[in-house]
Amino acid sequence: MKFTLSWLKEHLDTTATAAEVVEAMTMAGLEVEHVEDPAAKLAQFTVAKIVEAVQHPNADRLRVCQVDTVDGRKEIVCGAPNARAGLTTIYAPLGAYVPGSGITLEARPVRGVVSNGMLCSAKELEVAEESDGIVELPDGLAVGVSATEAFGLEAVIDFEVTPNRPDWLGVVGIARDLAAVGLGKLKDPAVAAVPGKSPLSLEIRVDGDACPVFAGRLIRGVKNGPSPAWLQRKLIAIGLRPISALVDITNLMSYDRCRPLHVYDAAKLSGGFVEARLGKAGERLEALDGKTYEISAEVCVIADGSGAIGLGGVMGGESTKVSEATTEVFVESAYFDPIRTAQTGRTLGIGSDAQYRFARGVDTAFVTPGLELATKLILEICGGEPSEVRVAGHAPAPPAAFEFDHAYVKKLSGLTVSSARIEAILTDLGFAVRGEMVTPPTWRRDVEGKADLVEEVARIEGFGALPSTPLPEMPRAVGGVLTVRQTRMRNARRAMAARGYAEAVTWSFMRTDWARLFGGGDQALRLSNPIASDLDCMRPSILPNLIDAAARNARQGFADAAVFEVGPTFKGDQPADQLTIVAALVAPHEPRRWDGGHADPLFALKADLMALLDEMGAPPLQVVQGHASPWWHPGRSARLQLGPKNVIAEFGELHPRILKDLDAEGPMLAFELDLGAIPEPKKKPTKTRPALALSPLMPLTRDFAFLVDQATPAGEVVRPILGVDKSLIADARVFDIYQGKGVPEGQKSVAVEVTVQPTEKTLTDAEIEALSAKIVAAAEKAVGAKLRS
């Protein structure tokens, strides 16, 4: 919403500058968007008079003018047809920047005659959208007067109104708050009734559900032409287009008093009545915006004998609109229910200044005064003779008084404010104060209780006065405030970053077809109103986003991406369906290496995953191949699980078909880890670690080469070995895999180094032999491994 300083001064007796007004508004809770000051833009433009205008010697359409300007007499070439001797207009000197044409004036000959400046049109000055020829000003203006003054332009303050304060949607509401903060004195906004000269010949009816109260009157013999200059200027200044005097008056009332009105051409009304009622199924209305709306039973309509003629509180209808031919006008001043008006706007997709105000709630006590004030303006501008006012229905009850203990100001805000000052502030804002009882004014429906009053007092006192007070000490949680899970999320990030992965944060939603490829895409998780069609489904996995990120980086020329994300995925719409996932992805395009090193990058990824699990404090996990989700390469993927029911992570190479579907160049390797599936350690009363028992005896190692079926996972050879004697066998590691000469067809040799750590005494050769035999037997029993001879 916008207003000008002079408009404000109609309601506020003040000497404040625009800057002071803006500062006071801001500190009272009105957010100023910006201040548009035309004086800055038009600083170089001044009033000038054309003394002589003669035909240009070389051009039919140009005139050479002698002009009296602030810089003395100048010869100026002008192409406007209205450039004539005696005209008072606007002059721009050389060097001036002309905003409407975007040029800076230079002394350049025009068809052989040098123009020493320019005479400007309203469009070139950006004071009008259209103009015909150069500006024509009243003769009385002296040469040298600034253009801003000549046009009566002034600074326009543009601000935002929070939904709780509809009263600020009228300039008088702003004036009231600024008076309360001490910026000036509020001028009496009281309205005198205009007596009717005749009874109202129309019947007015309301259905209270649709519209609580409706006031109206007829004015006969009006003349509806363009509104006077002062009114047009006022509306143009705040960005409104003048239409006709009657319409302009209703707009003025909307912006000045937050009192939307509607005017009907009474000659076009039929049936002898006007009613506000709920819509009927099948009803349609062509509104003033030229569109036709289907009306439902939820909508308040204004109707006459012909049916719907307007959407109550939203927009009038085409059939009864006023025109220059209107001689008899019916003026409506009603109160429409905020929720119904808001809903009408939403469901019909229609908005207007009136709808915006009624949806937020206008002053319930200003229905009739608003009508009287409008009548006065209509009589002044359009003439005519008013009928009596008729009111149907009842305005909602005024806000009720409630108790306000002044000590609560101190308790809630910390501010020390005297009772007298509290009363003065509330009274200035229109509240009725009787001892401990406070009644909010009818335009302040947002004030419901004592906390609201504390806000009023604190706001007017100024939030700058609030005493900055340290928080009281509070018993602290020992050992940090984060839960195990929160700490794990934090550590996961730093662990992955330490291992060379860049952290990405990607959208929680993605394309439905991608979600479907990763086991998601349920209807229940598809947004009804996505911001874009490719961001319409809650993600079942982070991987598609990371694949897409790597692919986009590759298209920029950075193919060797390693990225990760710690964030949510969604199995359903319930809180328990939200998982916390760590996902990482590598697009292995290592630079070429002079030393030829090229291990399978999948094992580097596995090492990163194992290191992460170790950092998270996960127990040892089974690696199970052949059961991972379908988006993985079937031979190069596995899952890590505590048991078949508790899968903690999946990792591997992504399926080439999936990458193709996501328009990504493979190969890509990735893992996805469910942080919530890792068991949390048992809480211990102290941080003491278990005692460390170091054996004084040397560990020894023995190598075994087993022949197993080619398809047997090496891990299944190692696992039984580790279980042979947990008190002696400290580790077993595969150090060689061999197929070829010396190994039968269809088999492979798995070489395992077993570390034996004696704890009580050095083992004898016989004991070592016995242990070796058990190791061989265990491997044979588990996977049919034979010791290679």
Added chain:
Amino acid sequence: MTDLTKLEAELAAAVEAASDVAALEAVRVAALGKSGSVSELLKTLGAMSPDERRERGPAINGLRDRIAAAIAERKAGLEAGELDAKLAAERVDLTLPPPPERRGRVHPTMQVQDEMIAIFAEMGFGLAEGPDIEDDFHNFTALNFPPKHPAREMHDTFWLPEDERGERKVLRTHTSPVQIRTMQRTNEKLPAWIANGQEPPIRIIVPGRTYRSDSDATHTPMFHQLEGLVIDKAIHMGHLKWTLETFISRFFETPLVETRFRPHHFPFTEPSAEMDVRCDRSGGEVRIGQGDDWMEIVGCGMVHPNVLKNCGLDPDVWQGFAFGFGIDRLGMLKYGMPDLRDMFASDVRWLEHFGFSAFAAPNPATGLS
């Protein structure tokens, strides 16, 4: 005597002539080995008469000792030479690059989140969490957004489809629903990480993802907020002001930051306020701590009595404040990132430039980053 002298001269020449450790060893075996020339001489001592032995003994033993010493000395020299030669042969070109390693980074939003948590942890705030997919009650109704009220339109809400009960879930438009989840216990079966009722006094922060249907240089459909909630018996707006002022000066790690506190409106706080920081926007980018402009940085206020009531707390006994920061926005301001959309674009060059080392975890000794 001449045979001993001659033998010694021959052996000394052989030791000298040995060009490597193996040749020297051959010389040693030929002289001092079991049947070496010197050993053979030593064996003759046994058959001698005592007088002869007394004369010849010292001479032969002396020969053995001198030859052994000469061999040892020669051996040390040869070994040193061989090591030098070996080391010389092991030279590599150390201007060659090491195996390639990627440089990992922590995302700036997550770094800033850690920084904020560190500051608030110091003030005694714990961490609470809630789900991203919320119900209407927690996101709006309990927070004093009446059904159908225009205030709801201020949030460009993402909606999920109606369920069988005709209810529509939303993507939470703010982290404030976790205020409700912290103050009010529900009978819903919730995973342990989601807040579910806590007795006052309460002092928590809530970092998390939030969603609004909006997109430009300073708005993205997903962003991060950090909510704060303090509930006790005598917490007033002055405490709120101190908390935010203290946070801002600690967070920006500069004494230059100037703040102002002004009234605003939120349905779930009363009185409501916003805090601005002084900044300069004249150069097209925002610089804090200078200039004549102000930039909104946090919305806040005293928890609305209706919100307390909705959570079963008596507003005549309990009161307190709440605030909500945009984490990404704070990061943009502190670290000079011009466009919010870049935060979520996963451009590795951007992540490299604006990301943080794994070791930049906020810490009272080294600072926040």
